[in-house]
Amino acid sequence: MDTQTLAVCLAALAITYTVYHLRSSHTLVQLIPGPKSPSWIYGNLPELLLRLLWGKFLFLNLSTLIYAQSFIQENRLMISDPTTIKYILNCGFFAFGPSQEKTGNILFGYGNVFIARGEKHRHLRTLMNPAFSSKNVRAILPALTETSRKLGDRWEALSVSGNIVDISHSLNDAALDAMGDAIFEYPFNAVTEQSELAKMHRIMTDSVSNPTKVMQEALRMYSAFPLSERITTEDCILPLSHPITTTTGVQISEIPIYKGQRLHIAIAAYHRLTSIWGPDAEEFKPSRWLEKDPCKGPALGPHASLLTFFGGPSVCLGWRFAYLFSF
Incomplete structure (x- = not known):
């Protein structure tokens, strides 16, 4: 210079x-x-x-x-x-x-x-x-429930070996599935469903006392x-x-x-x-x-x-x- x-x-x-x-x-x-x-x-x-x-x-x-x-x-x-x-x-x-x-x-x-x-x-x-009114959001609850079940299955499959699982990628996939099913009515299928893990996910969620309060905090x-x-x-x-x-x-x-x-x-x-x-x-x-x-x-x-x-x-x-x- x-x-x-x-x-x-x-x-x-x-x-x-x-x-x-x-x-x-x-x-x-x-x-x-x-x-x-x-x-x-x-x-x-x-x-x-x-x-x-x-x-x-x-x-x-x-x-x-x-x-x-x-x-x-x-x-x-x-x-x-x-x-x-x-x-x-x-x-x-x-x-x-x-x-x-x-x-x-x-x-x-x-x-x-x-x-x-x-x-x-x-x-x-x-x-x-x-499109985001209370009535319309409540109507998509079944789609969100199904997505959460798929997410639980995926976590179960990833944790079989007992290793620590990075859940960030699967959460992104779950969000994509939720928006696809609820908003676009298109199944992206980003998360693979396995019914056994869905049961485990429900058991884990049900075992948390006041889950709403935990999420708010x-x-x-x-x-x-x-x-x-x-x-x-x-x-x-x-x-x-x-x-x-x-x-x-x-x-x-x-x-x-x-x-x-x-x-x-x-x-x-x-x-x-x-x-x-x-x-x-x-x-x-x-x-x-x-x-x-x-x-x-x-x-x-x-x-x-x-x-x-x-x-x-x-x-x-x-x-x-x-x-x-x-x-």
Whole structure:
């Protein structure tokens, strides 16, 4: 690389840093308490993206609102405050982050129901909601039952030698069979049926006390999506459940943020808030669901105040199907 090219690269890097720095300077977001950034370049990104680190990072008992930095010191907010999350999910000032939008477009095509917003999103939801109504989901229960029997047979066949079985692939096959039978009325036959294992699977399931409660607790403790990125489309003010103290010692009960601010809904952290789920929130405790109301915060998700399927107008279309299939 010659001197001129190197100079151009360094100048571009300096300009990029200046733009990010000026954009994020002098905002209240920077005064929110949070962990120290370990890198000027990467910020807290390794802690957010690497599974071995994000758990420790997300569950920091600093606050329900945490300030973090990403690439070249870009400001980000980690939010587990239920009042703030409810506001984000139900108002129209937030869109999915660029990475989630690109992934959604690649997987489901441009303009799909997961990424669409506004009138287009409402139109697509109106068209698709009837297919996932309670009545229609209950009607596919026999297909799901048959799939679970096939899955039990496959696990029995794989475990004959006594070896440890990786069930992830067979769960994918079972999901394919369930969707094929229930939605497309087409038998993919991804899972081979053997009646003996179906019996064993039923015996195992029946032996679990309160299986519904066990599944609900699993959904709470082990979130499929620990983080969900959003970006503001307009200037707005985030409400808070309780006042927080900034790094300058000032108490605030709301936070003004500007268009383009990136933030993360910290689903896994919300599911472990002691203020919401009690002092034993870090424990796997299915018996908590025997209580009338185990969640002490506002209702957020479509089921049991869990954010597993998100909430608001963009709640997962197939949450009933997924929940029923889980059991």
